[in-house]
Amino acid sequence: LPCYLNGEFTTLREAKVSVMDRGFIFGDGIYEVVPIYGGKPFRFNEHMARLERSLAELRIPNPNTLAQWRELVVKLASNYAQFAKVPLAECDQMAYIQITRGVAMRDHAMIPGLTPTVFAMANRMSQLPAAERAKGVSCVTADDFRWKKAHIKSTSLAGAVISRQISVDAEAVETIMFRDGMLSEASSSNVWVVKDGKVSGVPRDNLVLEGIRFGLMEQLCREAGISCELRRIPREEVLAADELLLSSATKEILPVTTLDGKPVANGRPGPIYEKLYAGYQQAKQ
Numbered sequence: 001l002p003c004y005l006n007g008e009f010t011t012l013r014e015a016k017v018s019v020m021d022r023g024f025i026f027g028d029g030i031y032e033v034v035p036i037y038g039g040k041p042f043r044f045n046e047h048m049a050r051l052e053r054s055l056a057e058l059r060i061p062n063p064n065t066l067a068q069w070r071e072l073v074v075k076l077a078s079n080y081a082q083f084a085k086v087p088l089a090e091c092d093q094m095a096y097i098q099i100t101r102g103v104a105m106r107d108h109a110m111i112p113g114l115t116p117t118v119f120a121m122a123n124r125m126s127q128l129p130a131a132e133r134a135k136g137v138s139c140v141t142a143d144d145f146r147w148k149k150a151h152i153k154s155t156s157l158a159g160a161v162i163s164r165q166i167s168v169d170a171e172a173v174e175t176i177m178f179r180d181g182m183l184s185e186a187s188s189s190n191v192w193v194v195k196d197g198k199v200s201g202v203p204r205d206n207l208v209l210e211g212i213r214f215g216l217m218e219q220l221c222r223e224a225g226i227s228c229e230l231r232r233i234p235r236e237e238v239l240a241a242d243e244l245l246l247s248s249a250t251k252e253i254l255p256v257t258t259l260d261g262k263p264v265a266n267g268r269p270g271p272i273y274e275k276l277y278a279g280y281q282q283a284k285q
């Protein structure tokens with residue numbers, strides 16, 4: 001599989017990083033996952049703005065300009081299409097970008113002046129089969145035991161791995177988490193609650209990763225004339241929702257129809273989901 005590492009286009013087989021890379025030793029790095037539809041990165045500037053914010057939190061310099069990032073991602077998408085022998089225009093992909101602080105002897109402090117390690121690859125975006133999307137998916141709930149800097153798209157993901165495994169063990173697609181009885185997010189997606197035709201999401205703060213679909217959800221709601229409010233959402237409201245939605249780069253917008261083994265409302269994807277999903281497909285064009 002084609003990839004990029006520290007200035008060179010190479011393959012996953014060839015690409016090698018030092019064992020002293022701080023990404024390996026400390027998870028001292030950040031990442032992005034950018035959808036690419038027909039060779040065109042979707043919401044690219046927003047993704048790169050978040051990458052910039054994540055880097056700033058860790059005081060890692062941004063090694064590329066916006067134009068250089070775009071060029072890199074577009075090239076990776078075209079390399080992947082060539083590799084997979086599919087026309088670029090017909091290929092939905094996702095780019096993964098990771099930047100770590102760099103290579104140094106082990107020391108917790110943010111050693112200044114290191115050369116960041118930059119890794120990126122593009123791969124096929126695996127879509128949920130249409131039949132499953134039409135049924136909606138199962139989720140489970142759990143306590144949010146992660147740290148209080150969830151707004152950083154950090155590669156320190158042990159919390160997300162443990163959280164996700166709770167749903168894997170329950171044969172569900174996501175774990176929806178609560179901190180002190182209040183909704184935060186799922187292990188790798190944001191959560192939206194629909195009640196009486198209105199959409200609610202949680203505030204943009206340090207307790208959740210602000211998905212790039214956050215702003216998009218607000219926009220799609222506005223365009224569809226649906227009210228969308230960001231506020232603290234108690235667990236009871238999630239359990240009593242008319243509809244429950246997940247959003248992420250790879251899930252787009254996905255209806256949750258079973259929660260902890262019980263149906264969400266009538267157990268079928270609802271009308272707000274249908275509208276927002278249609279809007280999302282439109283926005284991709």
Ligand code: PDD
Pocket residue numbers: 033160185186187188189190208209210211212213214247248249250
């Ligand atoms: N995950 N919250 C968390 C904790 C996430 O990891 C993600 C994305 C999101 C949704 O963000 P966005 O809409 O920008 O994808 C929310 C990516 C897809 C991943 O880790 O693979």
